[in-house]
Amino acid sequence: MPAFNDRSIGHIVILTGAGVSAESGLATFRDAGGLWENHDPMEIATPEAFARDPALVYRFYNARREKLDEVTPNDAHRAIARLQREFAGEVFLVTQNVDDLHERGGSDQVCHMHGELRQVLCEACGGRHIPAGAYNQETPCPGCHVRGGLRPDVVWFGEMPYHMDCIEAQLSACDLFIAVGTSGQVYPAAGFVRQASAFGAQTMAINREPSDNSSWFGHHRQGLATEQLGQLVE
Numbered sequence: 001m002p003a004f005n006d007r008s009i010g011h012i013v014i015l016t017g018a019g020v021s022a023e024s025g026l027a028t029f030r031d032a033g034g035l036w037e038n039h040d041p042m043e044i045a046t047p048e049a050f051a052r053d054p055a056l057v058y059r060f061y062n063a064r065r066e067k068l069d070e071v072t073p074n075d076a077h078r079a080i081a082r083l084q085r086e087f088a089g090e091v092f093l094v095t096q097n098v099d100d101l102h103e104r105g106g107s108d109q110v111c112h113m114h115g116e117l118r119q120v121l122c123e124a125c126g127g128r129h130i131p132a133g134a135y136n137q138e139t140p141c142p143g144c145h146v147r148g149g150l151r152p153d154v155v156w157f158g159e160m161p162y163h164m165d166c167i168e169a170q171l172s173a174c175d176l177f178i179a180v181g182t183s184g185q186v187y188p189a190a191g192f193v194r195q196a197s198a199f200g201a202q203t204m205a206i207n208r209e210p211s212d213n214s215s216w217f218g219h220h221r222q223g224l225a226t227e228q229l230g231q232l233v234e
């Protein structure tokens with residue numbers, strides 16, 4: 001098991017998924033009771049679904065934005081922030097999560113590869129904004145005032161995740177890659193472990209149950225993100 005005081009480890013990349021925010025009370029996607037249990041992702045999380053039924057998609061994301069105000073960061077978010085602050089080398093955090101719990105848990109650097117729930121993207125002018133409350137196809141864009149241009153600033157299936165150049169540079173330079181609370185079902189994130197391994201990094205999966213890509217990891221810690229990260233970073 002790699003230890004953080006091992007001098008051969010100077011650069012860590014941490015990938016987080018919905019399991020890290022689960023203990024804060026945010027539903028994951030694919031667990032029992034998860035977001036996709038009552039919704040077909042292809043009817044919500046694709047550009048085609050948004051074109052077909054924008055009202056449904058706005059409702060889904062407005063409800064999740066409201067929920068963000070009811071939850072607070074947990075010990076897993078705080079442990080990662082502490083590692084970023086106190087580790088002598090570099091700790092790069094890339095999250096698939098669209099919530100803001102890493103930031104609220106104290107992380108100054110967070111790379112949101114699947115976007116941010118609090119933000120909207122205007123398809124008319126490309127501007128990004130934080131709306132005061134719920135929004136829909138009638139809400140004018142605060143930048144260009146066009147109506148009907150605002151969409152959730154999240155990455156749907158078939159769209160290119162954000163910051164890929166930066167992430168790939170980090171994966172090629174790290175000595176240790178850790179994935180926490182992700183099912184390993186969604187690409188390209190599920191393939192990051194192979195990219196990091198190919199460049200010689202040690203790899204560790206931390207999850208409540210074995211993920212789909214767990215055989216690609218060198219080290220495993222099974223359990224809750226709060227407990228496992230707490231022990232690792234203590």
Ligand code: BJW
Binds near residue numbers: 020031225
């Ligand atoms: C706990 C816990 C606790 C619970 N403690 N653990 C290669 C092969 C096959 C298909 C593809 C491929 N490459 C691309 C594709 C297509 C597609 C894809 O992956 N499809 C799969 C379904 C097969 N990918 C895409 O379309 C992506 N774009 C793309 O690939 O562009 C081209 C490209 C090519 C090459 C390079 C780069 C780009 C875009 C994917 C966008 C995903 N979007 C969503 C929605 C975002 C907005 C929103 O939030 O609504 O992102 S889908 C959803 O899944 C969300 C998540 O970020 C993502 C991952 O989910 P996550 O985080 O893993 O959650 P769960 O629920 O699946 O798992 C939670 C885990 O936590 C579980 O394992 C639990 O056990 C665990 N857990 N409590 C520890 N307390």
